Amino acid sequence: MKETPYSNIEKNFLKTALSERKRLDGRSFDDRRSVRINFGKEYGCCHVALGDTRVLAQVSSEIQQPKSTRPNEGQVFVNVEFSPMSAEHVEPGKPSEACVEVTRVLEKCIRESKCVDLESLCIIAEEKVWALRVDLTVLNMEGNIVECASIAALSALAHFRRPDVTSTGDRLIIHDASEKEPLQTALHHFPICLTYAIFNKGKQIVADPTLIEEQTAEASLSVGMNAYRELCGLHLGGQALSDHQSILKIVQKAGASAAEIVQLIKKALAEDEEARTKNEVVGLTACIRAGRITTLCDQRMKIKINSQSIQEVAENLIAQRQQNKHTKFDDEGNAVEFTPSEKIIVSIGENSAELQDVDDEMGGETDEEMKEDLSDNNEKNQSNEEDNDSDDPTCVVHLPANRRETIKNQPRASVIQTKITTKNQQRTSKIEPEITTIDDSDDDELEVVQELTKEEKERMKKVETLVLDDSEEEETTTLTAGEIETPTNNPTPDSKKKKKNKNKNKKKGESGRSQDSNARQWYSKNAW
Amino acid sequence: MADMSGQASGEDHKLRPFYCELNVLSRPDGSAIVTQGETAAIAGVYGPIEVKPNKIHIEKATVEGIYRPKSGLPCVSDRLCETTLQNTFEAAVLTSQYPRTLISISVQEMQDSGGLLACAINAGCLALMNSGLSMKFLVAAVHCMINKTGEVILDPDNKQLKDSCASLMFAFDNVDKNIVSSSTHGRFTEAQYQEALLRCRTASTEIFQLYRDMVKKYAPTMG
Numbered sequence: 001m002k003e004t005p006y007s008n009i010e011k012n013f014l015k016t017a018l019s020e021r022k023r024l025d026g027r028s029f030d031d032r033r034s035v036r037i038n039f040g041k042e043y044g045c046c047h048v049a050l051g052d053t054r055v056l057a058q059v060s061s062e063i064q065q066p067k068s069t070r071p072n073e074g075q076v077f078v079n080v081e082f083s084p085m086s087a088e089h090v091e092p093g094k095p096s097e098a099c100v101e102v103t104r105v106l107e108k109c110i111r112e113s114k115c116v117d118l119e120s121l122c123i124i125a126e127e128k129v130w131a132l133r134v135d136l137t138v139l140n141m142e143g144n145i146v147e148c149a150s151i152a153a154l155s156a157l158a159h160f161r162r163p164d165v166t167s168t169g170d171r172l173i174i175h176d177a178s179e180k181e182p183l184q185t186a187l188h189h190f191p192i193c194l195t196y197a198i199f200n201k202g203k204q205i206v207a208d209p210t211l212i213e214e215q216t217a218e219a220s221l222s223v224g225m226n227a228y229r230e231l232c233g234l235h236l237g238g239q240a241l242s243d244h245q246s247i248l249k250i251v252q253k254a255g256a257s258a259a260e261i262v263q264l265i266k267k268a269l270a271e272d273e274e275a276r277t278k279n280e281v282v283g284l285t286a287c288i289r290a291g292r293i294t295t296l297c298d299q300r301m302k303i304k305i306n307s308q309s310i311q312e313v314a315e316n317l318i319a320q321r322q323q324n325k326h327t328k329f330d331d332e333g334n335a336v337e338f339t340p341s342e343k344i345i346v347s348i349g350e351n352s353a354e355l356q357d358v359d360d361e362m363g364g365e366t367d368e369e370m371k372e373d374l375s376d377n378n379e380k381n382q383s384n385e386e387d388n389d390s391d392d393p394t395c396v397v398h399l400p401a402n403r404r405e406t407i408k409n410q411p412r413a414s415v416i417q418t419k420i421t422t423k424n425q426q427r428t429s430k431i432e433p434e435i436t437t438i439d440d441s442d443d444d445e446l447e448v449v450q451e452l453t454k455e456e457k458e459r460m461k462k463v464e465t466l467v468l469d470d471s472e473e474e475e476t477t478t479l480t481a482g483e484i485e486t487p488t489n490n491p492t493p494d495s496k497k498k499k500k501n502k503n504k505n506k507k508k509g510e511s512g513r514s515q516d517s518n519a520r521q522w523y524s525k526n527a528w
Numbered sequence: 529m530a531d532m533s534g535q536a537s538g539e540d541h542k543l544r545p546f547y548c549e550l551n552v553l554s555r556p557d558g559s560a561i562v563t564q565g566e567t568a569a570i571a572g573v574y575g576p577i578e579v580k581p582n583k584i585h586i587e588k589a590t591v592e593g594i595y596r597p598k599s600g601l602p603c604v605s606d607r608l609c610e611t612t613l614q615n616t617f618e619a620a621v622l623t624s625q626y627p628r629t630l631i632s633i634s635v636q637e638m639q640d641s642g643g644l645l646a647c648a649i650n651a652g653c654l655a656l657m658n659s660g661l662s663m664k665f666l667v668a669a670v671h672c673m674i675n676k677t678g679e680v681i682l683d684p685d686n687k688q689l690k691d692s693c694a695s696l697m698f699a700f701d702n703v704d705k706n707i708v709s710s711s712t713h714g715r716f717t718e719a720q721y722q723e724a725l726l727r728c729r730t731a732s733t734e735i736f737q738l739y740r741d742m743v744k745k746y747a748p749t750m751g
Contacts, residue, residue, distance in 0.1 A: 001578045052554040058599040085572025085634040135599040140553040
């Protein structure tokens with residue numbers, strides 16, 4: 001089967017995203033995918049997963065005659081094979097062009113950088129030397145095979161033990177692992193092949209490209225780099241770069257990444273060694289992770305949104321709100337500051353509420369239907385309201401002067417608006433002591449407020465991922481007058497609870513909706 | 529992941545612990561990694577995909593089994609494994625449902641500690657299940673050996689195999705528990721063969737039970 005190329009639409013989408021400095025999987029340009037290294041039971045066997053790209057490595061050794069030009073040096077061969085399971089277009093048998101290229105890059109990086117101490121592989125000069133063969137099998141192709149394979153090859157070489165040999169003049173005895181401890185291969189350094197994809201003539205350079213990035217890129221540069229920031233190999237695929245500066249920039253970046261990866265390999269090796277000395281179970285069984293179901297899982301999503309940037313934006317917005325500044329995003333995604341209009345949420349019956357301007361509300365008596373809906377509520381709360389107005393100063397204390405008038409003027413004002421701005425801790429704390437003064441005998445009131453604020457806090461956590469903004473989302477809580485009662489009018493605990501729940505529902509419905517729409521708005525403008 | 533330490537009576541009746549994970553690879557249509565004791569194999573299935581004109585069957589799908597050793601080029605014994613895999617899966621897959629297509633099942637050796645072929649067949653079957661291709665039946669393979677004293681030992685590891693005079697592998701279907709394929713090495717009598725067959729057949733029910741558990745676990749996400 002032929003390889004399915006990516007369509008122009010997909011490629012253009014990627015290019016546009018990159019020009020906005022965004023990657024499809026949500027990584028930043030210098031981020032690499034996570035590396036997982038598992039060692040097999042046998043020495044020299046290793047399985048490396050770089051994101052979803054997977055490579056299996058196995059090192060084997062045999063005794064050979066050395067090259068006549070290098071009579072006292074052993075040999076290292078690198079063999080890369082794309083397994084037919086790695087992609088649908090890979091045919092068993094003849095190696096593909098890409099496969100040959102990967103082999104060549106790795107040979108350059110590992111063999112020609114002389115990271116393996118070849119002289120230590122010599123048994124008898126000019127006669128017998130060890131030849132190490134590194135077999136790399138690509139199991140899953142999801143981009144950046146070179147890097148994954150180079151990590152696998154180095155981990156496997158460092159893990160490998162060759163049998164000890166003693167020479168008795170005319171005879172050569174190869175000792176079994178049970179007779180003599182096998183010998184480790186001496187590695188001078190770990191040259192890792194780090195790959196970078198170059199877009200738009202070097203304007204965008206991304207580390208650890210995925211499959212689509214690899215196929216869209218104008219060029220890809222593989223840099224062989226060890227932990228000492230020494231350049232061990234350089235391979236440019238695709239069109240030539242426009243300037244030498246990009247190469248220098250890439251090499252600079254590669255240095256830091258190489259050191260990190262080498263550390264990772266050494267850590268994995270040390271862990272394996274420790275497990276072996278403790279006689280624990282070692283082997284590839286660890287590749288199978290308990291209870292993991294990968295179907296449709298988050299990791300497999302090709303397009304992810306960088307939640308970090310969203311979080312930053314959300315934090316900024318929250319910070320602004322605390323200063324009572326608001327940000328709106330216009331059609332081009334630019335942030336515009338504005339002052340919010342005065343809006344309040346008005347209850348219009350059970351489990352329903354409406355958003356109204358303060359001005360509207362004053363003239364809202366024309367709304368006949370609303371009045372009818374409210375009539376039930378009003379009757380119930382009428383007495384409370386009166387009590388509140390006369391006895392209870394708390395209900396009006398937070399309201400601006402004009403709104404206090406509103407309450408007095410119209411029957412609908414039996415619903416008292418107590419504005420609890422979610423982030424404004426001061427305000428809620430102000431309410432608490434006041435309520436306790438109303439009713440010291442009954443702690444429920446305090447609970448009401450506390451629960452509300454707790455709920456708001458929880459919601460705040462959610463808001464970190466969604467984004468709040470805009471005019472309407474002023475978190476106005478409506479407390480019916482019945483909620484804040486006077487000692488003279490104490491409803492039974494049951495009815496109180498009901499009201500509490502009602503109130504919660506109301507709030508959830510209102511703010512949830514506005515959050516949703518706001519978040520959607522935000523995404524559509526910013527999440528390309 | 530599922531654990532299956534044999535609960536059957538008797539010490540030598542036990543299969544080694546069986547672990548598996550489905551959908552480990554993102555590219556293939558179905559994939560599975562299986563470890564039986566310290567033997568491990570990974571399998572990936574593509575299908576139904578485009579088939580080459582020289583391999584096309586007009587009335588049914590072409591089933592291709594590929595087996596890869598961990599190091600070096602595939603040798604003759606690996607080719608034999610490949611043929612066994614191909615024949616086993618050709619019987620299991622409902623090929624008439626996918627005419628003029630190719631179903632490619634590739635299995636990669638990851639760690640060999642005895643019973644690799646059985647492990648490969650089990651991995652292949654789980655990968656097929658994961659791919660959602662129609663099958664006539666499921667297959668489960670069990671490996672056993674006959675030691676020098678003539679005893680049958682179920683699912684031996686590398687150490688035990690050093691003491692063997694014959695090793696046998698049977699694959700069964702889950703409908704009638706008939707043999708789908710059998711592969712043997714070494715010398716044994718007819719009675720020993722029958723005994724081994726009987727023991728393996730009993731043990732295969734444990735693997736089928738494990739398949740059931742896997743499907744139960746993955747069914748909500750398999751879609």
